[in-house]
Amino acid sequence: MASEFQRAYRGAIRIKSWKSPELFFVGLYPNCRALxxxxxxxxxxxxxxxxxxxxxxxMNKKMINGVEDVVITPGWFLREDGTKPNSKDILRRPKRGPVWDMKGVRRILEERGLGHQDELKKQGKHWNARCGSIPVADRSCCRFHLLAAQPDFLEQKAMLHLVIIDAGHLFSLYPKYYC
Known part of the structure; x- marks a missing residue:
């Protein structure tokens, strides 16, 4: 059910006294849920x-400093038997200090059973690293599109979406082209 009012805020809202990281809606309308x-x-x-x-x-592993560099959220996938492996599949830590190895696309696909490089080599075909085009329906055009089609990558939400949902409100985007 929609509320009796609608406020269309276009562009940046400039409330100079607003210093809180919380949504301004919470201050204006406490105990209400917004869309x-x-x-x-x-x-x-x-x-x-x-x-x-x-x-x-x-494509291949990359060394990152766990103190200065951003550590990517761990991923997950479903095996053929329906089990979810441990969430340490995106990052693994070597034995030396805060330096980590972030796995590359090739290794992640191989661990998930999706790296078909050997089969393609036997057939004399080549699998592009990045195709740079719109992906085909089954996302098998390149490794990056194939990894982007995996459930843990598909469920990743935009930061604005996460902030609004975590605050207990509803979030939606207008269609790409609307009148």
């Missing part, structure tokens, strides 16, 4: 720094 609807601005689809986004991965 926040946003347009398709690229800002509204921005991910958190630690989000699992395929474009943040390299």
């Amino acid at each position: 926040f609807v946003f347009g398709q601005s690229s800002n509204h689809n921005a991910y958190a720094e630690n989000a699992k986004v395929v474009t943040r991965f390299n």
Whole structure:
């Protein structure tokens, strides 16, 4: 059920006295639940720094400093027998200090049983690292599109979405093209 009022705030809301990181709606309407609807601005689809986004991965492993660099959220996947492996599949820690190895796309796909490089080599075919195009229906055009189609990567939500849902409100985006 929609409320009796609707407030359309266009652009930045400049409330100079507002210093709280909480949603301004909570201060204006306490004990109410809101539906926040946003347009398709690229800002509204921005991910958190630690989000699992395929474009943040390299093909091979990458050394990161756990103190200075952002550590990606651990991933998960379902095996053929229906079990979920341990969530340490995205990062593994070597024995030396705060330096970690972030697994690359190739290794993640191999651990999930999706790295078909050997089969393609036997057939004389080559699997592109990045195709740079719109993915085909089964997402098998390249390794990056195949990894992006995995459930743990698909369930990743934009940071704005997470903040609003965590505050107990509803979130929606307008369609890409609307009148």
